[in-house]
Amino acid sequence: MMQKTKLGAPGGCRSAQLGAKSCLGLHAALFVLLFLFACSEATQSIDSTQTESGSVSFNVKWVGGPDAGDKIGSQTLPGSCPADSVVEATIFTAESNSYKGGPWPCSSRKGVINNIPVGKNMSLVLMVVNNADEIMYYGEKSGIEVLANIENSAGDIVAEYSMPVLSSPENGATISDGNLILNWSPVAGSTDYYFVITDGLDSEYIVLDATTYNNSYTLTSLAADTTYYWYVVARYSEADYGLETDVWSFSTPAGYTPGGPPPAPAELYAYPDYEEMTISWSAAQGAEGYYLYYRIASYWDEIQVITVDNSFKIEPLGTDTIHIHENLTNGLIYSYAVAAYNNAGQSDLSPQTNMVPAWSNSYQPSDWENQWVSEILGYFPLVDEDIGDLFVIDVQDDEALLQINCQFWNVDGDLDMVLYDATGFELDFSESDTDNEYIEYPIEWRGLYYIWIFPFDSANIYDLRWTVSPY
Numbered sequence: 001m002m003q004k005t006k007l008g009a010p011g012g013c014r015s016a017q018l019g020a021k022s023c024l025g026l027h028a029a030l031f032v033l034l035f036l037f038a039c040s041e042a043t044q045s046i047d048s049t050q051t052e053s054g055s056v057s058f059n060v061k062w063v064g065g066p067d068a069g070d071k072i073g074s075q076t077l078p079g080s081c082p083a084d085s086v087v088e089a090t091i092f093t094a095e096s097n098s099y100k101g102g103p104w105p106c107s108s109r110k111g112v113i114n115n116i117p118v119g120k121n122m123s124l125v126l127m128v129v130n131n132a133d134e135i136m137y138y139g140e141k142s143g144i145e146v147l148a149n150i151e152n153s154a155g156d157i158v159a160e161y162s163m164p165v166l167s168s169p170e171n172g173a174t175i176s177d178g179n180l181i182l183n184w185s186p187v188a189g190s191t192d193y194y195f196v197i198t199d200g201l202d203s204e205y206i207v208l209d210a211t212t213y214n215n216s217y218t219l220t221s222l223a224a225d226t227t228y229y230w231y232v233v234a235r236y237s238e239a240d241y242g243l244e245t246d247v248w249s250f251s252t253p254a255g256y257t258p259g260g261p262p263p264a265p266a267e268l269y270a271y272p273d274y275e276e277m278t279i280s281w282s283a284a285q286g287a288e289g290y291y292l293y294y295r296i297a298s299y300w301d302e303i304q305v306i307t308v309d310n311s312f313k314i315e316p317l318g319t320d321t322i323h324i325h326e327n328l329t330n331g332l333i334y335s336y337a338v339a340a341y342n343n344a345g346q347s348d349l350s351p352q353t354n355m356v357p358a359w360s361n362s363y364q365p366s367d368w369e370n371q372w373v374s375e376i377l378g379y380f381p382l383v384d385e386d387i388g389d390l391f392v393i394d395v396q397d398d399e400a401l402l403q404i405n406c407q408f409w410n411v412d413g414d415l416d417m418v419l420y421d422a423t424g425f426e427l428d429f430s431e432s433d434t435d436n437e438y439i440e441y442p443i444e445w446r447g448l449y450y451i452w453i454f455p456f457d458s459a460n461i462y463d464l465r466w467t468v469s470p471y
Helices: 024-044
Strands: 053-063 086-092 098-105 110-117 119-129 135-146 151-161 166-168 180-184 192-198 205-212 216-219 226-235 241-244 248-252 268-273 276-281 289-297 312-314 322-325 333-342 353-355 389-395 400-408 415-420 426-430 436-443 447-455 462-470
Touching: 053 086, 053 119, 053 135, 086 110, 098 110, 110 119, 119 151, 135 241, 166 226, 205 216, 268 333, 268 353, 276 333, 289 322, 389 462, 400 415, 400 447, 415 436, 426 436, 447 462
Parallel strands: 053 151
Antiparallel strands: 053 110, 086 098, 086 119, 119 135, 135 151, 166 180, 180 216, 192 205, 192 226, 226 241, 226 248, 268 276, 276 322, 289 312, 289 333, 333 353, 389 447, 400 436, 400 462, 415 426, 415 447
């Protein structure tokens, strides 16, 4: 049986009734107020000396909603918004500054945002908010250009209704056995969906409340002889919620046979850092938590396929889909796989990933700092006079010829170069007194390697390139 918790929207708000309106609206109201305050602050922080500005006008087209599909004569209505709701719009510049406009009454079907600095590639986000601070319609448009001292037209903004439509199982359906997939219609512009399941219409406890990026969710651990009630809300951010769907129900008979374990997470990633690894994975529908398994190898040819029996187990991780594995040994190879579980059992293991924590403070200058790269090309600034520049590269081929070329003006300062493997063992070096340091080394195993550029006498600007070819 799925674990029960107190009924309430995220953040601890409680309600004894599950209905079309819930305490979720209170959170939406608080979040919207914070959002408006933040937008106001952002607007006020803009440089007051900015004089080159213009305005942006737009028209609104509603899509969906209670009136959609109704006809006046031969004309089909695309939708409308209630009289007690308002339109709010925000322009976001390419630099992520925001300029808020409104509110305007829905009946106007248009708006103008003033005092926007000139620029290109701006976006407009439009929301229709009712008196309960719920987003009823949402629309956005990008590629807007603002010219100075004129009203720049953004054209039509299509605002779509925010309420999903529940589709299956049918309202009042009986589920005889196995897993159950909840389905609802997607909502354009939403980031994810928040849904609630209770085992009684007037219950103060919920069986499950969760978020999912998909417009479906698999239930794997229903109880027998129980009636469940559920609804869904689209979210546009952590602060912005749409409208709740109607509440539907489904039941299980006394002889219900539950389903099996959840599926294994489909994706797994490892991000290395100094003496630690950040592991993340995709969520598995119906999972009540995750186990992380890992193995350690000294060389790439020692890596084995992870199984439950031949690896270490980190448990339990709850419903989080990210874990920081700390106190690792730099230079060793860590292999990871993750499994999902619920009260029906544990899934198979996810695909495996293998990665090495940095054995030193490796980095790349400029925008590549602390990132793994597959190509280094271009002139770099002065090499660090104290420790040099240490790069990590990912060679994807076994039995390959690695060629590294470091070019610079020797008269401005001599540089030397060393190649290490992932364990920190020195493989090769170059210490000529010419304008070029060059290493050509046959790589036996794919994996991570390090290039160290350091000054012999003084710092210098250099161009670093590396290539891999068969040998």
